[in-house]
Amino acid sequence: MKKFQNLDRDKKTRILNAAFQEFSEKGFELASTNSIVKKANIGKGMLFYYFKNKKELYNYLIDFCFDITIDEYLLKINIEQKDVIERFKQAAIIKMAAFAEYPDVYNFMGTVLLKGEEHIPDKLKPKFNRLQELGYSRLYENIDYSLFRDDIEVDKAFQLIQWAIEGYQNKLKQELYGKNFSEINFDPYWEEFFGYLEILKTSFYSKGRDA
């Protein structure tokens, strides 16, 4: 939709954020275009001037958040880092930055992934597959498995590390719910987070004691 693309940045993001929020809160069917235009502070007609209908808007959002995920998250992960925990730590930092910029995109992406691949429009499936592959390679490839102590299953330890990071992220999200992001000093949170990661290193890596 050229009409929409060429909008002032402000209005564009206002509409996008309103739509992302509405859809991630209520899902496609229950999301209300009236709520969206109200939140975005535009006339009702405009939404349907920019987008043919509700569905097209929804698909646009999916496309948009795929792009964000790829460009602002996955591609920024440095895959030279062979230490899994350091790699994930890095990824978490990047994700956080992206979340600060597009908070609703993050939630929306969550609901999209939750509902499963089937309901992604056919047009976007190739991009989605690329995203998945990219995600896999950016997170799991070129990892140095030898860091792990040899009396635990590496793939399970992997998973545990991920759950730890997810867990912390969720905890943070809950704790900071409703707060204004720009007013928060994140340093103590990062410190706490790194503390958890240190424990994982101490516990899961061998540190030259064996292997």
Next chain:
Amino acid sequence: MKKFQNLDRDKKTRILNAAFQEFSEKGFELASTNSIVKKANIGKGMLFYYFKNKKELYNYLIDFCFDITIDEYLLKINIEQKDVIERFKQAAIIKMAAFAEYPDVYNFMGTVLLKGEEHIPDKLKPKFNRLQELGYSRLYENIDYSLFRDDIEVDKAFQLIQWAIEGYQNKLKQELYGKNFSEINFDPYWEEFFGYLEILKTSFYSKGRDA
């Protein structure tokens, strides 16, 4: 509501499940009483014969799921088990059994907790506080901290264990979404789950090497 209490077990659970499902899917405002009666396969009038209005039904559900959580989950946890991981393992098994019996209660409880204490009706706040205290004591009291290796922070390790269990639970929930619970053989899943817990033990406990 005596009217409702004295119903045949079948009809009662049909209504409860329908309501739990609807409310946990859509939240209070967006939940439709029409959907509920349709799902429960009763006439519209009956719902308002049993419950004064939508809100009273909702409150009844909250009360009900508090009871379930206390009786079918918390009170069944054996607090003689001083090993945290074993205690949590046990708790997870119990929770799973409760979930199998009341799948929608579990989700409903999640949404209730998510929305925060404020919106719990005043009448139920004392019960909710008891629930919280009971939960805390049943999960965290009488734990043997000396099992942990002494080069990691115990409280953080604690948290990591919880996140691991949550993570596995979520993974399972996602994997088994839509499947018929009674037809699933859970043994391999439990085995996998215990595998994760073993790693946590190996990694977080000292096993007489120190302390």
Next chain:
DNA sequence: ATTCTTTTAGACCAGTCTGGTCAACTTTTA
């Protein structure tokens, strides 16, 4: 058999909200 009470169903209510349209108005462009 008759009356009285309790259950049940779903048509119905007024009102809200739905996605989407459209004529009228303003602003930008040429």
Next chain:
DNA sequence: TAAAAGTTGACCAGACTGGTCTAAAAGAAT
């Protein structure tokens, strides 16, 4: 100044809302 592009919100038919009420069915009591 006129054509084009952008913008608004009143408006549409129809779906759905929480809740009511009548009338029938079922049960209990006499």
